[in-house]
Structures are given as C-alpha cells and as structure tokens.
Amino acid sequence: MSMRLGRNAAVRFAAGVAGLGLVGASIAGCTSTDTGSAEGGTTLESLREAGTVTVGFAGEAPYSFMEDGELTGATVALHREIFKNLGIENVEGVATDFGALIPGLQAGRFDVVSAGMSILPQRCEQALFSEPEFNYTTALMVPEGNPQNLSDIQSVSDSGASLAVMTGAIESDYAAESGIDAMQVASAQDGMDAVINGRADVFALTGISLNWMKQNNESAPVDVTQSFVAEIGGVPQVGAGGTVFRLGDEELRDAYNEELQKITSDKDKYLSIVGEFGFTEEELPDPELTTAMLCEGVS
Numbered sequence: 001m002s003m004r005l006g007r008n009a010a011v012r013f014a015a016g017v018a019g020l021g022l023v024g025a026s027i028a029g030c031t032s033t034d035t036g037s038a039e040g041g042t043t044l045e046s047l048r049e050a051g052t053v054t055v056g057f058a059g060e061a062p063y064s065f066m067e068d069g070e071l072t073g074a075t076v077a078l079h080r081e082i083f084k085n086l087g088i089e090n091v092e093g094v095a096t097d098f099g100a101l102i103p104g105l106q107a108g109r110f111d112v113v114s115a116g117m118s119i120l121p122q123r124c125e126q127a128l129f130s131e132p133e134f135n136y137t138t139a140l141m142v143p144e145g146n147p148q149n150l151s152d153i154q155s156v157s158d159s160g161a162s163l164a165v166m167t168g169a170i171e172s173d174y175a176a177e178s179g180i181d182a183m184q185v186a187s188a189q190d191g192m193d194a195v196i197n198g199r200a201d202v203f204a205l206t207g208i209s210l211n212w213m214k215q216n217n218e219s220a221p222v223d224v225t226q227s228f229v230a231e232i233g234g235v236p237q238v239g240a241g242g243t244v245f246r247l248g249d250e251e252l253r254d255a256y257n258e259e260l261q262k263i264t265s266d267k268d269k270y271l272s273i274v275g276e277f278g279f280t281e282e283e284l285p286d287p288e289l290t291t292a293m294l295c296e297g298v299s
C-alpha cells in the first residue's frame with residue numbers, strides 16, 4: 001500500500017536530476033511544435049485551434065508507449081480523456097529517451113510530457129507539473145529465482161550487486177544517494193535486457209512498469225520483487241508522478257488540473273481509464289499529497 005502523509009512518518013522527497021541523458025534520434029529530426037501563437041494567443045488557445053496536442057513520451061509501458069503502431073498507455077489514456085474535454089481531439093506522440101523529455105519540452109519539440117514523470121524539486125525549477133496522477137512504489141527485476149535474494153535498494157547496496165537504472169528516472173537518484181555506481185540505460189527494455197544478458201544483476205524501476213513487462217514477456221528468465229517504498233538514509237521516499245508542461249503554460253496546466261481532479265476524485269472513473277494498463281486503487285493519488293508539496297520537498 002502507498003504511504004500516507006497522515007501517518008506522521010518522516011518523509012523526504014529526493015531532489016531529482018532532470019535533463020540528463022542522450023537526446024534520441026527521434027527528437028533530432030523533429031521540427032518545433034511550440035504552439036504559443038505568434039499573434040499572442042495562449043498555448044491552450046492554439047491547441048484548441050489546431051485540434052491536436054503533441055506529447056513527448058519515453059516508451060515506458062504501461063505509462064506511454066507504442067503498440068501495433070498506435071500510441072497507448074495509462075498516461076495517454078488520461079490525456080485523451082482530458083484534452084478531449086478541453087476541446088482538443090487528437091493526441092500525437094514524439095518518442096525520446098526519458099532523460100531528454102524535459103529538454104525536448106523546453107525546446108518546443110512537443111507540447112507536454114506524457115510519461116508519468118516523478119514530481120521532484122529540481123524538475124519543478126525547469127517545468128510545470130500537473131497535480132499527481134499516480135502514486136509510486138519501486139520494484140526490482142532480477143534473474144529468475146532471485147539468486148542474490150534482493151528486496152530493496154538497501155539490499156542491492158549491501159550485496160554489491162550490479163544495478164541498472166533508467167537515465168533520468170527517480171531510481172537513478174536512489175542509487176546515487178545510496179552510494180551505488182549504477183549502470184545507466186536509455187529505456188525499460190534496455191534494463192530488462194541487461195538483466196537477461198548478465199550485464200546487470202538487477203534493474204530498478206516503478207513496480208507497475210516492471211510487472212507489466214514481466215506479464216507481457218512471460219518467457220523472459222526474470223522475476224520481479226514485491227513493490228516497496230524506497231528508503232534513503234532511513235527516510236521513506238514517497239513519490240507521485242504527473243504530466244509536465246513548459247514554464248509559462250500555467251493556463252494550460254490549470255485547465256488540465258481542473259479536468260484531472262474530476263477523474264482522480266472518482267475512483268471508478270479513474271480505474272475505468274487506467275485500469276486496463278494494470279493500475280489499481282493503490283496507484284490512485286493521495287489527495288493529501290499535492291504538487292506544491294512535492295516541488296518544495298517535505299521534511
């Protein structure tokens with residue numbers, strides 16, 4: 001279960017590293033989709049006029065990914081529902097490495113980031129975040145049978161196991177703060193491949209992502225540990241993710257949040273949109289955990 005702020009547990013949010021990683025080839029060839037109108041119209045007005053919003057995504061299932069040539073995933077499903085309600089019918093995607101999503105957003109290569117990105121203080125200095133869309137826990141992908149009996153980040157550190165993490169993801173910060181020299185990979189698939197090929201003993205990512213990968217790769221010789229709330233220095237790292245907007249697009253962010261709240265305040269509505277991608281009531285955002293709190297950090 002997700003930890004709740006009302007339990008009076010000491011909570012600290014790790015400062016994330018945004019804007020790391022390689023810019024994917026899919027970005028390099030793209031023209032700007034910065035829809036702030038030259039005539040002075042707002043981004044929201046421009047998107048409504050165009051009828052299309054372009055989202056940056058990292059191909060991390062089940063958040064946002066391509067399947068049979070179609071953009072899909074839990075964040076994409078939320079975006080289709082919310083942007084339609086804002087008068088924007090179409091959602092198109094631009095694929096890039098996770099660590100390049102905020103730089104790509106800043107450069108105007110897409111309008112928003114659709115990746116369920118963790119809301120972290122340093123990222124909040126570079127972009128705007130929606131209110132939380134998902135609560136997060138972490139899990140480990142290990143070789144079949146979990147030969148080193150790994151269970152959490154501390155067990156990885158204690159064992160000396162070689163760890164793979166996705167560039168720019170929150171697990172990369174967990175590794176650094178735990179003194180682990182982790183292998184950086186560009187995608188979730190790369191992380192799983194590293195474990196299968198023996199280049200890493202373990203791959204850390206959100207539990208929902210790793211379980212989805214295992215369920216959709218049943219023959220892969222890997223297991224996924226039980227999800228956990230990571231602890232760094234004995235302090236639980238309670239986290240949540242949301243949609244990312246450019247600085248200056250407060251009107252768009254606020255309009256998005258208004259529609260998002262109608263979904264996250266209704267459990268059945270929320271699950272009707274994201275449930276098919278493996279999300280449950282445990283991922284439903286805690287109403288006590290706000291983006292303002294996550295951006296400021298809580299101690």
